[in-house]
Amino acid sequence: MVLYPLLNSLFLCFSRFLALRVPAMRRARASPAIECSFSVSRYFPGRTGEHLTDNKEDVRVFHLEQQLQVLTMDKSEKTEVVLLACGSFNPITNMHLRLFELAKDYLNGTGKYRVIKGIISPVGDAYKKKGLIPAHHRIIMAELATKSSNWVEVDTWESLQKEWTETVKVLRHHQEKLEAGNCDHRQNSPVVERSGRKRKCLEERQDSSQKKSLEPKTKGVPEVKLLCGADLLESFGVPNLWKSEDITRIVADYGLICVTRDGSDAQKFIYESDVLWKHQSNIHLVNEWIHNDISSTKIRRALRRGQSIRYLVPDLVQEYIEKHDLYSSESEDRNVGVVLAPLQRNTAEAKS
């Protein structure tokens, strides 16, 4: 307790010094316990790059330990995160897009992570879900929807695979892609930070496919995490929908960010599962305060009934749907009577 006045004055000197290092400090997202009025301008996406305009900042109330931690923690100590959302996106809605925003704010707010990218990965047609329209339309709509975002993008790898691809494989693909990109980046980077890193990185790449769960990732490589709603979390319980080994790998090796209105249901679900419970530190539940029910199913139903979907999906998506008359009773009948790909595959494997 005696230390506090000393630390306090230290902090005040420090903060003046840090005023010069504004970019790094600004990226240090305040944790919820810290109340300070950062300039609101930097949190608005839709512009290229992080927008840092104001220099006037009012630092008010801080919890001292967190304060020092946030201030002394520079960019490289935070784990960089890439959020990956898998799903039908049939069609993409404002709710899907909100998941990204909520998850990013939450993770950045912990002070431990820095979300650098969001990836929307629409499922391939081979998924055989009822009412699933061709992937190329769903991709285009997702691209139109993310046009105004400076950090969320669409990836077509999954949709281009001939066979349906398990989510864990999509996660693995994107993680490996990041690791490969990271090595190249550091190889070519003019700033040599830690000389041993390059060699270590390449070794890691070779090891990664075999010893994924044993090797801790280098702090420098961004981590891919699965972003989802509570429905996906609870779908882990549907028989034969997921391989139990896949669920384990997802929560052990990658991590889950689950945005949900009803946190208690999700918590209960985690509690009742041994695997999820074991890896609960890797499962982040983010509260969605807004009662937001914009499900794609309801969008499609509204369209069939000639009702407006304006302001539930981005304008460009609504226009695209209208122009191409994408959703109708006919489209809703696609794959009727066909068994969903994961159910087919997992049931077949269980029998063999």
Add this chain to the structure above:
Amino acid sequence: MKSRIPVVLLACGSFNPITYMHLRLFEVARDHLHQTGMYQVTQGIISPVNDDYGKKDLVASQHRVAMARLALQTSDWIRVDPWESEQPQWMETVKVLRHHHSQLLRSPPPMEGSDPGQEPSAPTAAPQLKLLCGADILRTFQTPNLWEDAHIQEIVEKFGLVCVSRVGHDPKGYILDSPILRRYQHNIHLAREPVQNEISATYVRRALSQGQSVKYLLPDPVIAYIRDQGLYTKDSSWQTS
């Protein structure tokens, strides 16, 4: 074929700030009225409340009007009208309705969304002006001293109400609980929002003051305006009038 009654929808409120939920009210109400086969919605008007209303955290009306304007840039049938906000003091909703109704009678709006088969012609019936609101407003009719009974009556008798459902509200119940509303329930249209989307402006303001993202809750141009004008920041409470 019986021609439909042209209807103009008027929404009063703080719009502090305007959100996608406000805009949805219009879309849902229009769909509902069209579905009855009796009405043709030709116009939507957003009327932000006067600063004099004195509600906590209400930013200056010039901003609220500007934000609504930005939000409606891409709408071909809804517009914002600053008349109410430009009056010297706050006025009751019924007076706003009266004003806009007399404006409509003076210069009826062009028919929008007419059947392509029909000849474009001057509207045969005078447009009806209806108050558009969420179910929560309907409930406030019960709050003592908030509304004058005579005004409630005039609103539902002379104009009409289109009320869009909200989670946690029971509009049918509110109507049954009130003798005035019961008597004119034929003039109260209950529209069901098929896709719940409860974006409260209060939540948006809080998120903004905490530096959190509000993207996809309100249109991008409105978000940009809020940022550029420094609205709804933690220390901007002194800016509100």
